Amino acid sequence: MAATAGAFEHVPSASPGLLQLLRGAEVFAPAPLGTCDVLLAAGKIAAIARQLPALPPELAGEEHDLRGRRLVPGLIDAHVHLIGGGGEAGPSTRVPPVGLSQLSRAGITTVVGVLGTDGTTRTVADLVARTLGLRDEGLSAYCYTGSYELPVPTLTGSVRRDLVYIDPIIGVGELALSDHRSSQPTLDELLRVAADAHVGGMMANKAGIVHLHMGDGLRGLDLVRRALDTSELPPRVFHPTHVNRNRRLFAEAGELVARGCSVDVTAFPPEDDPGDSLYAADAIDRWIAQGLPVSRLTCSSDGAGCMPVFDAHGHICAMDVGRPTTLSDTLTELLARGHDLAVVLPIFTSNVAGLLRLSHKGRLTPGADADLVVLDDHGHIAGVIARGRWLIRGGQTVVCGPFERSAT
Incomplete structure (x- = not known):
């Protein structure tokens, strides 16, 4: 042709x-x-x-x-559905995969791929393949093993083996908590996954984090707090995302960082009705105004993820799709509001690189990767x-x- x-x-x-x-x-x-x-x-x-x-x-x-x-520095997006998310309302609601230019137009030079609700028709093998494809196309790309569900879907049959033997895999995610679509994990189940991620990360010299999808459930971050109370795992292992989806959860996240965790706000599409949620720029505004540690905050796009709205019976009544460009749009909006670039830029760059243990990313310094915006x-x-x-x-x-x- x-x-x-x-x-x-x-x-x-x-x-x-x-x-x-x-x-x-x-x-x-x-x-x-x-x-x-x-x-x-x-x-x-x-x-x-x-x-x-x-x-x-x-x-x-x-x-x-x-x-x-x-x-x-090039922006680092730690939460993109590289092979598409969705599927909660049938096969026709599966979101298409993400193309290279969708990421580059957002200033994203490093991306981490996730599976979401669907760990059945979409697989870790597919995600790894797309991740390697983006590397071939010139981007720096990584991914998590797993999805919303337990047992954790893996490529090798083991979280630890995935981390040790599969180069792009740097942690587990996005494991769902406080959400009707989750596997309703117990404390012991969460601790077992987190321990495997942590030790596998040590063995492979990788981040070894558990990237946690947080839903609207009333339990909020309770399971994470209990995990910190009852285990020896370092707090950095737990990385909750979507913490700006409601104000109650956002307040819990502000308390959690005092224990050493980092948390992630999602750059929801601006046309979405915020309801009880906070747009990412508003959440970052509030975080800074409250004097919370900026070093413990990251921001991601949830690109190509399905953003459904459910009624009280669990039926989808509305749906949107995450876009990678909301990440750079959030940075632009913060600058328009008068924030100092040096203060907010780490939320999109060096904070993410530090959490993911990507020492060659997120900073402009001799010897670092030539990722620039x-x-x-x-x-x-x-x-x-x-x-x-x-x-x-x-x-x-x-x-x-x-x-x-x-x-x-």
């Missing part, structure tokens, strides 16, 4: 391409470094300085003038570099996945 006219470039591998010298950007690493030049080489950040010398003509390379722009004057995405390759340039998508097509 002939190539489609106007189709984007497809990247068959993650080759870093030319040397890149980025000139004169206001750099946030995420701490502010002032106006700097940044040199990228072999998919890494090679140097950051007030002024770097020009590239020698004998070296293949490019210089880019970024004066007047802000340069930040260029922000315009209004905080919108103007450029995205993933592992040294431009995916978005001048606000336009220049690289996409093999099955994506140009809109023209």
